[in-house]
Amino acid sequence: DIQMTQSPSTLSASVGDRVTITCRASQTISNWLAWYQQKPGKAPKLLIYKASSLESGVPSRFSGSGSGTEFTLTISSLQPDDFATYYCQQYNSYLYTFGQGTKLEIK
Amino acid sequence: EVQLVESGGGLVQPGGSLRLSCAASGFTFSSYAMTWVRQAPGKGLEWVSAISSSGGNTYYTDSVKGRFTISRDNSKNMLSLQMNSLRAEDTAVYYCAKGSSSSGWYYFDSWGQGTLVTVSS
Numbered sequence: 001d002i003q004m005t006q007s008p009s010t011l012s013a014s015v016g017d018r019v020t021i022t023c024r025a026s027q028t029i030s031n032w033l034a035w036y037q038q039k040p041g042k043a044p045k046l047l048i049y050k051a052s053s054l055e056s057g058v059p060s061r062f063s064g065s066g067s068g069t070e071f072t073l074t075i076s077s078l079q080p081d082d083f084a085t086y087y088c089q090q091y092n093s094y095l096y097t098f099g100q101g102t103k104l105e106i107k
Numbered sequence: 108e109v110q111l112v113e114s115g116g117g118l119v120q121p122g123g124s125l126r127l128s129c130a131a132s133g134f135t136f137s138s139y140a141m142t143w144v145r146q147a148p149g150k151g152l153e154w155v156s157a158i159s160s161s162g163g164n165t166y167y168t169d170s171v172k173g174r175f176t177i178s179r180d181n182s183k184n185m186l187s188l189q190m191n192s193l194r195a196e197d198t199a200v201y202y203c204a205k206g207s208s209s210s211g212w213y214y215f216d217s218w219g220q221g222t223l224v225t226v227s228s
Contacts, residue, residue: 034214043218
């Protein structure tokens with residue numbers, strides 16, 4: 001199975017900050033990577049697919065990059081609505097796997 | 108607008124069975140793969156099972172293989188997950204999600220609100 005490792009597990013930041021979350025795959029997955037946002041008690045929401053493609057309706061302050069085994073999700077200027085948990089997910093095999101999540105907290 | 112509504116969750120004893128359903132609307136159900144993802148209390152997301160658009164191909168994570176069965180009824184726009192021999196570690200919110208394509212590898216572009224399954228005596 002492909003293991004996905006996110007860092008950091010928790011990130012404290014302020015409104016207006018630029019933040020980056022990293023996701024590493026245990027083997028190459030080309031650019032078959034998605035990012036999701038989840039708020040407490042809610043379903044996950046797709047933000048980014050194919051490593052860098054922005055899902056329709058998602059604000060442009062979100063961006064993704066990377067290929068192979070290392071990927072990043074960047075939020076250019078944090079807004080109050082962005083404080084949530086973020087997950088990466090690989091879809092390079094039928095055994096889909098998620099990272100363990102990064103909780104973005106208000107500093 | 109895509110809508111996915113799960114039902115069938117509840118409290119069940121270890122070793123028992125439960126059948127989850129997901130009613131889909133707002134898209135051509137028969138054209139897309141579907142999947143189940145679960146989240147144990149306070150934990151991260153775990154992919155459980157997937158099914159191709161035709162239902163001809165199914166996939167499972169190792170921990171549920173032989174116990175869970177995914178199926179779909181394209182005439183009723185319904186996705187199901189039959190869960191047998193349930194264990195305490197199956198306790199989670201179960202989400203159904205729409206795949207981004209009919210088969211192959213895909214991401215999950217729409218999600219239901221989830222249904223809670225609790226396995227406890």
